[in-house]
Amino acid sequence: xxxxxxxxxxxxxxxxxxxxxxxxxxxxxxxxxxxxxxxxxxxxxxxxxxxxxxxxxxxxxxxxxxxxxxxxxxxxxxxxxxxxxxxxxxxxxxxxxxxxxxxxxxxxxxxxxxxxxxxxxxxxxxxxxxxxxxxxxxxxxxxxxxxxxxxxxxxxxxxxxxxxxxxxxxxxxxxxxxxxxxxxxxxxxxxxxxxxxxxxxxxxxxxxxxxxxxxxxxxxxxxxxxxxxxxxxxxxxxxxxxxxxxxxxxxxxxxxxxxxxxxxxxxxxxxxxxxxxxxxxxxxxxxxxxxxxxxxxxxxxxxxxxxxxxxxxxxxxxxxxxxxxxxxxxxxxxxxxxxxxxxxxxxxxx
Amino acid sequence: xxxxxxxxxxxxxxxxxxxxxxxxxxxxxxxxxxxxxxxxxxxxxxxxxxxxxxxxxxxxxxxxxxxxxxxxxxxxxxxxxxxxxxxxxxxxxxxxxxxxxxxxxxxxxxxxxxxxxxxxxxxxxxxxxxxxxxxxxxxxxxxxxxxxxxxxxxxxxxxxxxxxxxxxxxxxxxxxxxxxxxxxxxxxxxxxxxxxxxxxxxxxxxxxxxxxxxxxxxxxxxxxxxxxxxxxxxxxxxxxxxxxxxxxxxxxxxxxxxxxxxxxxxxxxxxxxxxxxxxxxxxxxxxxxxxxxxxxxxxxx
Numbered sequence: 001x002x003x004x005x006x007x008x009x010x011x012x013x014x015x016x017x018x019x020x021x022x023x024x025x026x027x028x029x030x031x032x033x034x035x036x037x038x039x040x041x042x043x044x045x046x047x048x049x050x051x052x053x054x055x056x057x058x059x060x061x062x063x064x065x066x067x068x069x070x071x072x073x074x075x076x077x078x079x080x081x082x083x084x085x086x087x088x089x090x091x092x093x094x095x096x097x098x099x100x101x102x103x104x105x106x107x108x109x110x111x112x113x114x115x116x117x118x119x120x121x122x123x124x125x126x127x128x129x130x131x132x133x134x135x136x137x138x139x140x141x142x143x144x145x146x147x148x149x150x151x152x153x154x155x156x157x158x159x160x161x162x163x164x165x166x167x168x169x170x171x172x173x174x175x176x177x178x179x180x181x182x183x184x185x186x187x188x189x190x191x192x193x194x195x196x197x198x199x200x201x202x203x204x205x206x207x208x209x210x211x212x213x214x215x216x217x218x219x220x221x222x223x224x225x226x227x228x229x230x231x232x233x234x235x236x237x238x239x240x241x242x243x244x245x246x247x248x249x250x251x252x253x254x255x256x257x258x259x260x261x262x263x264x265x266x267x268x269x270x271x272x273x274x275x276x277x278x279x280x281x282x283x284x285x286x287x288x289x290x291x292x293x294x295x296x297x298x299x300x301x302x303x304x305x306x307x308x309x310x311x312x313x314x315x316x317x318x319x320x321x322x323x324x325x326x327x328x329x330x331x332x333x334x335x336x337x338x339x340x341x342x343x344x345x346x347x348x349x350x
Numbered sequence: 351x352x353x354x355x356x357x358x359x360x361x362x363x364x365x366x367x368x369x370x371x372x373x374x375x376x377x378x379x380x381x382x383x384x385x386x387x388x389x390x391x392x393x394x395x396x397x398x399x400x401x402x403x404x405x406x407x408x409x410x411x412x413x414x415x416x417x418x419x420x421x422x423x424x425x426x427x428x429x430x431x432x433x434x435x436x437x438x439x440x441x442x443x444x445x446x447x448x449x450x451x452x453x454x455x456x457x458x459x460x461x462x463x464x465x466x467x468x469x470x471x472x473x474x475x476x477x478x479x480x481x482x483x484x485x486x487x488x489x490x491x492x493x494x495x496x497x498x499x500x501x502x503x504x505x506x507x508x509x510x511x512x513x514x515x516x517x518x519x520x521x522x523x524x525x526x527x528x529x530x531x532x533x534x535x536x537x538x539x540x541x542x543x544x545x546x547x548x549x550x551x552x553x554x555x556x557x558x559x560x561x562x563x564x565x566x567x568x569x570x571x572x573x574x575x576x577x578x579x580x581x582x583x584x585x586x587x588x589x590x591x592x593x594x595x596x597x598x599x600x601x602x603x604x605x606x607x608x609x610x611x612x613x614x615x616x617x618x619x620x621x622x623x624x625x626x627x628x629x630x631x632x633x634x635x636x637x638x639x640x641x642x643x644x645x646x647x648x649x650x651x
Contacts, residue, residue: 049461050461050462205610207609207610208617208620210617211571213566213567215462215558215564215566216558216561216562217602219562220360223606224356224603224606228607239461242564242566243562246561246564
């Protein structure tokens with residue numbers, strides 16, 4: 001009995017080794033069969049479905065692959081456990097198959113640093129992030145001071161208005177999933193600055209949720225802010241945004257929304273949305289990388305003058321929810337920003 | 351006073367889940383699957399409420415789904431004799447994965463799923479009574495599932511202390527051989543206790559999603575684990591659980607409001623409810639230690 005068990009174990013081990021050898025050989029053959037191919041590994045730090053920015057990351061890369069021969073795209077979702085991201089990026093780089101690993105998130109350059117050190121030939125394109133010159137990386141940061149200022153300006157106009165949900169207090173709110181550099185150095189100051197251009201007496205009640213998914217806690221936080229007289233809240237807490245939206249909707253106040261055109265989520269409650277044109281940025285950056293025109297080791301900041309950062313002012317729900325006089329003031333403000341007459345610099349925080 | 355009103359709403363899911371967990375605890379089992387059972391209830395209730403357009407059916411089917419998973423957990427733990435800690439952990443992992451997979455298959459999204467047509471949990475509003483200081487905040491203006499929690503608490507107290515079933519539940523936890531000597535099967539009481547936890551966790555989960563008309567992956571956000579702490583903090587009694595749930599809900603509510611006026615780092619304020627828990631746990635074990643010492647001294651005399 002013991003002898004037959006030993007034989008079985010040996011056979012199983014031989015089978016495993018044989019399968020591994022076949023897979024390795026096939027893998028190599030595949031790579032050798034397509035000389036000159038450009039393979040892109042898209043690392044999504046989270047899941048793509050349901051996240052507009054990551055959906056654009058994937059669709060941009062897939063469009064490039066569909067338009068060009070010899071370009072392939074493989075999407076790898078990292079899931080919500082940030083502790084696993086480095087390991088997953090390492091396993092992508094370790095295959096040696098990808099000319100470029102593409103990702104998007106302010107934390108990714110730092111997560112990828114040890115991976116870049118371990119794999120010196122691996123190149124990274126990371127959007128919505130910035131790092132001081134690293135020869136294997138190319139990073140692009142959105143000017144979120146400007147993006148937040150647009151929303152702050154609108155929120156300021158609303159809190160000073162006689163819209164039904166506006167309170168007498170000049171108080172706005174910002175709920176963040178967590179505190180991070182881009183939030184503290186760009187978004188919060190930008191939101192405050194935009195609002196104070198309407199009235200220097202406007203204050204911003206800034207609160208932190210502590211995670212990106214506890215929607216019920218976000219509702220509780222929003223309620224506590226509304227109790228304090230806040231009438232417009234900018235909510236940046238991922239999946240938990242829904243909690244803040246529900247609470248604000250129940251109390252008849254207002255939400256301004258970052259990163260995606262989502263007026264439909266709560267018509268009449270979401271009164272302003274800004275947007276990042278990530279798909280376009282992905283396509284242009286990948287095209288440059290494929291053509292060999294990308295300046296590795298450099299970084300870039302994009303804003304609304306080149307239309308990567310935008311305020312969605314042509315949506316019917318925006319037109320319906322926001323009074324005409326406010327829209328007119330907003331319109332001239334946006335024209336100033338788009339033309340570069342009014343600008344918001346990104347402070348060097350990296 | 352809004353702090354108290356919000357505290358009552360915040361404590362409701364802890365209270366419901368802890369009541370179910372109390373039953374399993376009394377039968378001598380540590381039920382760490384509360385989190386997963388809540389998550390199943392949260393997902394199923396909003397999906398069914400949206401599909402049927404009925405709040406009652408949504409909550410009922412959410413509870414049934416949670417009870418079914420609880421049965422699976424019980425089957426693996428009791429019949430197949432798996433380590434209850436491992437099978438509880440597996441139930442939590444299963445719930446976390448299953449809800450995301452089902453969400454993707456049914457709605458094409460692994461992220462937030464909105465159910466704008468789902469019925470909303472109605473509030474029990476009596477404006478005249480809501481204005482009574484403290485009592486108004488405590489008892490009025492909440493959604494109906496908050497009241498279900500209180501009803502469950504009273505029922506649990508009656509069942510545990512005033513019925514033969516409750517006596518056998520407690521006896522199973524104390525010494526299962528006593529129950530066996532009466533010709534009863536202790537495992538059947540453990541099974542029933544787990545099913546009760548499935549019921550209450552399903553209701554607790556319903557509250558989390560029907561409040562929002564949306565499902566967010568991992569929306570329970572550790573509430574099942576907090577419920578487990580609440581059971582111990584409440585000295586494994588219904589009244590103790592009520593007090594511990596309120597302390598927790600109050601601490602969270604205070605921390606929500608404190609961010610608006612306290613000039614201390616948000617991280618510290620966010621940790622406040624957990625600091626309260628640690629302090630309460632230390633206090634609880636100190637009191638127990640003191641009591642047991644006192645008892646020992648009396649015996650020595």
